[in-house]
Amino acid sequence: MASEHPSSSAPTISDVAAEAGVGRATAARTLGGYGSVSAVARERVLAAAERLGYRSNILARSMTTGVTNSLGIVVADIGNTFFSGLIRGASDAARARNLDVIVISTYEDLAAERHAVGVLLDKQVDGIVVSSAAVGATEAQHLTEATRRGTPVVLIDRLVPGLLLDAVVVDNRAEARRVTRTLVEAGHRRIGFLWGPTTDAPIDTLDSLLTVNTRSLWSDAERLRGYLDALQDAGIPYAPDLVTTGAKTEEAAAQAASAMLRSVHPPTALFATEAEALIGALRAVQSLGLSYPEDVSLVGFDDTSWATVMHPPLTMIAQPVDEMGRLAVEQVASRIGAHDYEPRLHVLQAELRARASIVPPSRVPGAVQERRRT
Secondary structure (H helix, E strand, O other): OOOOOOOOOOOOHHHHHHHHOOOHHHHHHHHHOOOOOOHHHHHHHHHHHHHHOOOOOHHHHHHHHOOOOEEEEEEOOOOOHHHHHHHHHHHHHHHHOOOEEEEEEOOOOHHHHHHHHHHHHHOOOOEEEEOOOOOOHHHOHHHHHHHHOOOOEEEEOOOOOOOOOEEEEEOHHHHHHHHHHHHHHOOOOOEEEEOOOOOOOOOOOHHHHHHHHOOOOHHHHHHHHHHHHHHHHOOOOOOHHHEOOOOOOHHHHHHHHHHHHOOOOOOOEEEEOOHHHHHHHHHHHHHOOOOOOOOOEEEEEOOOHHHHHOOOOOEEEEOOHHHHHHHHHHHHHHHOOOOOOOOOEEEEOOEEEOOOOOOOOOOOHHHHHHHHHO
């Protein structure tokens, strides 16, 4: 008969040992998953634990085994479909390895990221996957400290220049170059770019733009460089009025796109590098009484289901988000307990999904410009 246990307190390893009729050390080895235990004793301990409703103390177990079977994932915005896709892929991979996942969203706040990593280290996670807001190694000492303490860190979606860690990314520069080249090949020479660097200072020259761009997040900086590469390839000069700067919000993107479209020499195409930027561009087009692709071609980064049901459907770059999340977890899991390894960079292939939002520039620019300025 099962021994009675007060409902006001949680059962302990000693309670389970008494219930199973074994020593406390045998119960601890069984419930902690370490050491040698006979099959008979193991079965008795697990049955007793189930009867009593015993739940293991992960942190206490980690003091003996050195592992907690848990990973931390730090992303910019869990509400963003791109990051939710990463988390889905990572969670599936973790579940397959019997690893628990703790997810923290930082909203691109570096202080919040540092705090999040500190929380995860306090919880003694076995590894961390992070989409970092750091733009250089001097801002990423919290990640260096984690690895120094023996907790492997894998970067996802973004590199941190100067920081040598395992990473899983796509070639953002190549993908942005491909998108821009596609627009050029369709006949566009005035191509607006949403978003550029987060600065309010005027940027009149290409050199000043490239200087400011070094202080951008790696993925943002790479996409801008890919855009500029394609313009240079086609002999199209950089136009300061076609690269937005400032806050990276949907509202800011709408205002910037509207200003571009109402200008004397408006863009005939818009390249939005984030979902919020694309929504802002769509709002600007609608508010000005324009339509795409007749008045302005549109293309975006990070394909989503809603892009396919737009009328017409939007041409998008699709990143392999599930695969990125899965590979990041596989990489960090392979590093648990390892020492003195060479960081590995995984560069995955994205896909340009051509739909119906890119056409040659309007043959009646005067009429289009009149509608833009109305």
